[in-house]
Amino acid sequence: LAKTTQPISMDSYEGQEVNITCSHNNIATNDYITWYQQFPSQGPRFIIQGYKTKVTNEVASLFIPADRKSSTLSLPRVSLSDTAVYYCLVGDTDSWGKLQFGAGTQVVVTP
Amino acid sequence: NAGVTQTPKFRVLKTGQSMTLLCAQDMNHEYMYWYRQDPGMGLRLIHYSVGEGTTAKGEVPDGYNVSRLKKQNFLLGLESAAPSQTSVYFCASSSTDSSIKTQYFGPGTRLLVL
Numbered sequence: 488l489a490k491t492t493q494p495i496s497m498d499s500y501e502g503q504e505v506n507i508t509c510s511h512n513n514i515a516t517n518d519y520i521t522w523y524q525q526f527p528s529q530g531p532r533f534i535i536q537g538y539k540t541k542v543t544n545e546v547a548s549l550f551i552p553a554d555r556k557s558s559t560l561s562l563p564r565v566s567l568s569d570t571a572v573y574y575c576l577v578g579d580t581d582s583w584g585k586l587q588f589g590a591g592t593q594v595v596v597t598p
Numbered sequence: 599n600a601g602v603t604q605t606p607k608f609r610v611l612k613t614g615q616s617m618t619l620l621c622a623q624d625m626n627h628e629y630m631y632w633y634r635q636d637p638g639m640g641l642r643l644i645h646y647s648v649g650e651g652t653t654a655k656g657e658v659p660d661g662y663n664v665s666r667l668k669k670q671n672f673l674l675g676l677e678s679a680a681p682s683q684t685s686v687y688f689c690a691s692s693s694t695d696s697s698i699k700t701q702y703f704g705p706g707t708r709l710l711v712l
Contacts, residue, residue: 530690536700
């Protein structure tokens with residue numbers, strides 16, 4: 488399964504857009520990409536998932552280029568409550584046991 | 599709905615002791631997972647189950663055993679705990695009904711092995 492690499496940390500101010508890029512150079516044709524958010528002392532929570540191109544929901548957007556070797560989670564107009572660790576996950580569509588989480592990106596939002 | 603619950607929340611073990619972590623979900627999900635989370639390493643899959651009575655190994659299965667006797671429960675066992683198993687353990691479940699592969703996580707169990 489594709490090894491995933493993401494930045495260790497990112498800082499932002501309230502109201503700015505935060506973009507976190509995850510690299511997955513060896514992603515396979517059947518692999519999908521998911522992003523999770525985790526607050527301290529809690530389990531991760533699903534944010535968004537995509538396979539190719541762009542996906543948008545009420546909280547985030549996910550950009551996936553044509554070669555799918557990376558993906559970018561975009562958080563528009565962040566607030567203090569968006570301070571959390573964000574994980575990229577690459578998983579095999581045909582096998583629920585084949586998945587690889589990234590090490591996580593700590594995002595800190597300040598006033 | 600309680601979602602995914604884990605018991606206990608925190609446990610301290612001595613090297614060589616055994617224990618069982620319990621995960622329960624009330625969403626009628628087919629798939630269940632056990633992960634461990636260590637600093638700087640994200641979440642690593644220990645074992646998973648695709649249905650009642652079935653289990654499979656994940657990325658880091660050594661030193662752990664699992665059982666899925668009931669659809670709603672997934673147990674993780676440590677037969678002889680080692681300090682290297684000090685970690686936070688997360689259970690998750692997912693449904694086969696949706697085209698989106700979403701995992702729902704429990705709150706975690708913090709385990710310290712001395």
